[in-house]
Amino acid sequence: MAAGDERTLEGRIALVSGAGQGLGRQIALRLAAEGARVAVNDRRVTPRVEEVVEATGGIAAIADVSDPEAVAKMVEQVEADLGPLDILVANHAYMSMAPFVEHDADDWWRNVEVNLSGTFFLIRAALPGMRRSGGGRIVIIASEFGVVGWANATAYACSKAGLISLTKTLGRELGPESISVNAIAPGIMDTPQLDVDAADAGVSPEEIRRRYAAESPIGRIGDPREMAALAAFLASERASAFVGQVLQPNGGTTRALA
């Protein structure tokens, strides 16, 4: 189990959204290493997505998660190819930053549509299959921005805070059906999203990484593989007593509690 040396997810069917790069890619790889059959979701087929599909031995599951019909069709196809989902990891994200009043309204809503509504569409599509199988495990990737807020990131922070409430509420609602819902609110992590931060701060991607590492009590930014290990834990029976919880691996950067 630890480091994927035990196959605790053998035969489980998992869908990971936004799995073509960054954290989603690492989660897909980790779930596959533990024996899961992984549907690799992204908006379109790219060489990166193909690489993850090949590395996981899974299948591509292409859909824009903010399009409910596309999501429903995608989940239908995954169920036809692999079977009903045991595990859903809602990892996809869209992030843009601007001062609140200057933020273009369409783009502002795009954050909410993709991050919050996209997760709703995914869960709604996955639930019937999970119910038929008598249980399931849902892991939502939130963000510390959704806990503490972040200047110039109202849209993204709202969407992530919404995911935290969704986790808590669905945890209560679906717990009795043996469908667990938990979230991870990671601190700063080494993913392509940092480039958005860097652009907002007007510095290079390297500089933003150096700054965040220096500001972190633990002295470094997070490795996506650390978050993937946590996602795999929450996706497994090892976390069977976790219900509606929001876990905050952040190296000590965030003192506020979700």
Added chain:
Amino acid sequence: MIGPGNGVAFVTGAASGIGAAIADRLASRGWRVAGLDLNSCDTELALQADVADRAAVAAAIERATSELGPISLLVTAAGYYEMLPIGEIDDERWRRMLAVHLGGVANACWAVLPRMLAAGSGTVVTISSELALAGGDGDAHYVAAKGAIVGFTRSLGWELAPTGVRVNSVAPGPADTPLLVPDSPWRAPSYLETLPLGRLVTPDEVADTVLFLVEEGTYFAGQTISPNAGAVI
């Protein structure tokens, strides 16, 4: 990441319940486990002492170190539960509760940390309680003591984050252990049906959570995570 089974773990409260489950789980992962308890532990090295006694805890940790090697993992699970209305918590009961829970954690940390800090690595997992996160009813001294462990963990986790020593806490939900007497209100069907999972947490579930934090929770610092069956969301 710490690989499985390559160190010495010191587990307080290892004779029963959650502590025993954690000690078993660690041993099954190859850890050499020293257990400390008022009662006899079924661990590779079994030590008997009161965790409230700082000198006795230090002596036990010295003995574990000399017999098994340097301790790279401390898990503090020693504790007891007691329900009393506030007016019936006398000085002795109040002090004992704090001495065992907060004192037990601090005593063990004071003894193991110098070597961990010198080595620049180590892991501490304290066992708190979901009651510490949300409060209880008729157990103010217990909740104060467990809440103190959460605060202690938060500050120590922050303080030690730059040193390579990780300190975090697991706050279990009401767990099926000898701490809950057979007629405990936490075992009553009318309480259990308020939990989303409708049941108590098992010691093994707590042990699995501790094991995750130990082996792969490398970006957690000062956090409290709570496998609690939905008791506190």
